Amino acid sequence: MVRNMTASTTVASHKEIHFKIKRQDGPNSQPYWEEFKMPYAPQHNVISALLYLREHPVNTKGQRVAPVAWESNCMEEVCGACSMLVNGVPRQACAALVDDLAQPIVLEPLTKFPIIRDLAVDRQKMFDALIRVKAWVPLDGSQDVHEPAPRISPADQALRYAFSRCMTCGCCMEACPQYHDRSDFIGPAPLGQVALHNSHPTGGFFKSDRLHALMDPGGIAGCGNAQNCFKVCPKDIPLTHAIGALGRQTTVQWLRDLLIK
Amino acid sequence: MTDTTPGLLDRYQFQLRRLHSLSGIVPIGFFLLFHLLTNSTAFLGAERYDTHVQQIHDLPWLPVIELLFIFLPIAFHGILGVTIAWQGKLNVRQYPYMDNWRYTLQRITAWITLAFVAIHLLHFRFAYWFGEPEYASAAPRFFDFTRQGFLHLWLPAWLWIWIYVVGVAAAAFHFSNGIVTFCITWGIAVGFEARKKLSLVAGALCIVLMLWGFVSLHALTTMTRTAPGAAEVARGNEQRISTPYMARHEAPSAARE
Ligand code: HEM
Numbered sequence: 001m002v003r004n005m006t007a008s009t010t011v012a013s014h015k016e017i018h019f020k021i022k023r024q025d026g027p028n029s030q031p032y033w034e035e036f037k038m039p040y041a042p043q044h045n046v047i048s049a050l051l052y053l054r055e056h057p058v059n060t061k062g063q064r065v066a067p068v069a070w071e072s073n074c075m076e077e078v079c080g081a082c083s084m085l086v087n088g089v090p091r092q093a094c095a096a097l098v099d100d101l102a103q104p105i106v107l108e109p110l111t112k113f114p115i116i117r118d119l120a121v122d123r124q125k126m127f128d129a130l131i132r133v134k135a136w137v138p139l140d141g142s143q144d145v146h147e148p149a150p151r152i153s154p155a156d157q158a159l160r161y162a163f164s165r166c167m168t169c170g171c172c173m174e175a176c177p178q179y180h181d182r183s184d185f186i187g188p189a190p191l192g193q194v195a196l197h198n199s200h201p202t203g204g205f206f207k208s209d210r211l212h213a214l215m216d217p218g219g220i221a222g223c224g225n226a227q228n229c230f231k232v233c234p235k236d237i238p239l240t241h242a243i244g245a246l247g248r249q250t251t252v253q254w255l256r257d258l259l260i261k
Numbered sequence: 262m263t264d265t266t267p268g269l270l271d272r273y274q275f276q277l278r279r280l281h282s283l284s285g286i287v288p289i290g291f292f293l294l295f296h297l298l299t300n301s302t303a304f305l306g307a308e309r310y311d312t313h314v315q316q317i318h319d320l321p322w323l324p325v326i327e328l329l330f331i332f333l334p335i336a337f338h339g340i341l342g343v344t345i346a347w348q349g350k351l352n353v354r355q356y357p358y359m360d361n362w363r364y365t366l367q368r369i370t371a372w373i374t375l376a377f378v379a380i381h382l383l384h385f386r387f388a389y390w391f392g393e394p395e396y397a398s399a400a401p402r403f404f405d406f407t408r409q410g411f412l413h414l415w416l417p418a419w420l421w422i423w424i425y426v427v428g429v430a431a432a433a434f435h436f437s438n439g440i441v442t443f444c445i446t447w448g449i450a451v452g453f454e455a456r457k458k459l460s461l462v463a464g465a466l467c468i469v470l471m472l473w474g475f476v477s478l479h480a481l482t483t484m485t486r487t488a489p490g491a492a493e494v495a496r497g498n499e500q501r502i503s504t505p506y507m508a509r510h511e512a513p514s515a516a517r518e
Pocket residue numbers: 223224225281282283284285286289290293338339340342343345346367368371372374375378432435436438439440442443444446
C-alpha cells in the first residue's frame with residue numbers, strides 16, 4: 001500500500017482520500033502545509049484516516065515525513081479531545097465522516113489555543129476557567145445531607161441535561177469573536193457550566209461565588225452576543241440561553257451587592 | 262487572567278459594560294427617538310417645526326440638559342464603544358450566521374454613527390466654530406435655517422443627503438439591534454423564543470426608524486414654508502424668509518430651487 005501512495009495521485013478522486021494539513025513541529029515553530037493522499041475506503045472518519053496516515057506517513061511529494069500528531073480518545077464525540085478545523089469548521093474529527101466531506105479535506109488546528117504539535121492543541125485555559133468559576137457541586141448527596149433528594153421538574157432536568165453534555169471541546173471558544181489572545185474574556189463554555197451548576201439544588205451553594213467570578217474582569221461582560229458559540233456547539237448546548245440567564249443573575253447579584261451588602 | 266494591576270477600565274469592566282449598555286437606551290436611545298420626533302414635525306410644515314424647535318430652545322437650563330443627557334452620555338458610550346469594538350475579532354466570513362452578521366453590523370454601524378454624530382454636530386450645532394451663524398440665532402425661523410444648511414452650506418446638497426441617509430440608517434440599526442443585545446445583557450430576554458420575538462420587533466422598529474428619519478430629511482430638504490404658489494417658487498421663495506445664515510451667504514439663486 002505504501003508503494004502505491006505516490007502512484008495513486010493520478011487515480012480518480014473517489015479512489016483516494018486527499019488531505020491538506022496545516023502542520024507545526026512545535027509550540028513555537030512556523031506552521032506549514034503538507035498534503036497526503038491515501039487509498040479510498042468507505043466509512044472512514046478523519047481520525048481513522050489519520051491513523052492510516054500514521055502508518056504510512058508519506059506526503060504527496062513521495063517524502064516519508066514525521067507522522068501527523070493529533071489528540072483523540074473516545075472516537076464517539078463525547079470526550080472533545082479531537083476538535084480541529086475540518087474544512088474550516090470547528091468540530092470533532094472523529095465524527096467528521098470522510099464520505100460527507102469535500103476534498104481535499106483541509107485540517108487545521110484550533111486557532112484559539114496554544115499549539116502543542118500539528119493538530120494537537122492545549123485546552124488547559126478551558127479547564128482553568130472551570131476552576132475559576134467553581135464548576136462543580138460542593139455537596140452531591142452521596143453523604144448524608146439530612147434531606148430527601150431534591151425534586152426537579154422534567155423541564156429543569158431537560159435543560160440541565162443539555163448543559164451537562166459539554167465536553168470542553170473548545171469549538172464554541174474557537175467561533176467566538178470575543179475570545180482570542182488580545183481579550184481576557186473567559187469564553188462561552190464555562191458560562192454554560194455556571195448556568196448548569198447555579199441551577200443545581202446543592203450546586204447553587206456556590207452561586208454567588210460563581211457570579212462574582214463572572215463579574216470580575218474577563219467575565220461575562222466580555223460577551224458581545226454574536227451567538228456563534230451556540231451555532232457551532234456539536235452538543236447543541238443552549239449557550240445563548242445560559243448567557244441570557246447569567247445576564248439576569250449577575251444583574252440581580254449586582255443590585256444585591258449595591259443595596260443589601 | 263489574574264492580572265495583578267488591572268487598570269480602572271479592567272477592574273470595573275462589568276460595571277462599565279453595564280453602564281455602556283444602559284446608556285445606549287437611557288438617555289441616548291430616548292434622545293434619538295425624541296430627536297427624530299422633533300425633526301419629523303418638518304413634515305407637518307415649517308411652522309410646526311419652528312414651534313417645536315423653539316420649545317426646545319426655551320427649555321430652562323438647556324446647556325446643562327444638553328451636557329448631562331446628551332453630550333456626556335454619547336461621549337461615554339462612544340469612547341467605551343470604540344474600545345469594545347476594538348476587542349472583537351470579526352469572523353463573519355468564516356461563520357456567516359445571521360446573529361454573527363448582526364454582531365458585525367452592530368460594530369460597523371457604531372463606527373458609522375460615530376462619524377455621523379461628529380459630522381452632524383459640526384454641521385448644525387457647532388458650525389459657528391467655522392464662522393457660520395449659530396443655530397439659535399435663526400429663531401424663529403429654524404426650518405429655513407436647517408434647509409439652508411442642507412442646500413447651501415459647505416457641501417453639495419446631494420452629498421449632505423447621502424451622508425444623512427447613511428447616518429440615519431446606521432443609527433437606526435445600531436439602536437434597534439442594541440435593544441436586543443441590551444435585553445440579553447441585562448437578562449430581560451433569556452430564552453430562544455423571547456429572543457426571536459424581540460428580534461422581529463427590533464427589525465420592524467429599525468425599518469420604522471429609518472423611514473421616519475428619511476421622511477424628516479425629505480421634508481427638511483424639499484418642503485418650503487406654507488405651500489407656495491408656482492409663481493412664488495419661480496420668484497425664489499427664500500426672499501421672504503431671510504435668516505442670519507442667509508445674510509452671510511447671499512440669497513441663493515432661484516434657479517437652484
Ligand atoms: C445614536 C447614537 C447611539 C445609540 C442610540 C446607541 C445605542 C446602543 C445600544 C442600545 C447598544 C446596546 C447595548 C448592549 O449591547 O447591551 C449599543 C451597543 C454598542 N454601541 Fe452604541 N449607540 C450609539 C452610538 C454609538 C457610538 C458612536 C459608538 C462608538 C463607536 C457605539 C458603540 C457601540 C458598541 C461597540 C456596542 C456593542 C456593545 C456590546 O456588544 O456589548 N455606539 N449602542
